[in-house]
Amino acid sequence: MVMEETTQIDISVEYLVDTSWFEENDFAFIDVVQSRMCESCQGRLDEEVEERFTVLDKKTGRASFEIRRAKYGSDPVQIIRDCCSKKRHYITPDMPTLEAVFRVFLANGNQSLTLGQVREQLAEWCPGGGCQWLLLPVEQLERLVQHDRYYGIRPSATGVVV
Numbered sequence: 001m002v003m004e005e006t007t008q009i010d011i012s013v014e015y016l017v018d019t020s021w022f023e024e025n026d027f028a029f030i031d032v033v034q035s036r037m038c039e040s041c042q043g044r045l046d047e048e049v050e051e052r053f054t055v056l057d058k059k060t061g062r063a064s065f066e067i068r069r070a071k072y073g074s075d076p077v078q079i080i081r082d083c084c085s086k087k088r089h090y091i092t093p094d095m096p097t098l099e100a101v102f103r104v105f106l107a108n109g110n111q112s113l114t115l116g117q118v119r120e121q122l123a124e125w126c127p128g129g130g131c132q133w134l135l136l137p138v139e140q141l142e143r144l145v146q147h148d149r150y151y152g153i154r155p156s157a158t159g160v161v162v
Contacts, residue, residue, distance in 0.1 A: 014112035014156040015145060017105045021152035029152075033076040036106060038084040047072040081109040091125040097133040097144055100125070102151040112156035115141050 022029035034045065049072045055064050073079060084090055085107030091100050104121045105113065113121075115138055126134055136144070145153050 012114060014114050015105075015118075015153050016112040016156045017102065017110050018152045018154040019110075021154060025152075027152075030074075030076060033080065033106060034073055036084070036103060037073065037076055037079055038087050038090070041073065041079050041084055044072040077106055077110055080106045091122070093126055093128075093131040095133075097136065097141070098148055098151055098153070100131075100133050101141075101145065101153065105153065115145065 019029045051070045053066050
């Protein structure tokens, strides 16, 4: 009797970009993400800007805001979420599959997502439906993600890692 090996796909598994993976593999997360920023935002990287930070008073539990000076792009995930991902060519139909998946996570502020949710968002970037990454069955997409050696896409343990 020959038994066939079957692989069960757990569609409820959530993934995200594990920023610690970059350090462990001698990559600089900030450099990789800044390179995905749109041209106009990349042009501002040396600019000094004022940013508003939330400060929580531990005694009273009240939140207040502080204005601090920082280099533009010091939080590239936020810039991609708020600006770059809204632009037309942030994800293109001819983009490699894992690059497109990586950009979906960045566009969502690196919130954990199931591969089904990733596919739904990729579909929005491919209105005609013929994009290579939409033609992959979810099982193949999962195998690609599980064998990722460049983007740090890993199963989520806590929900968000930024």
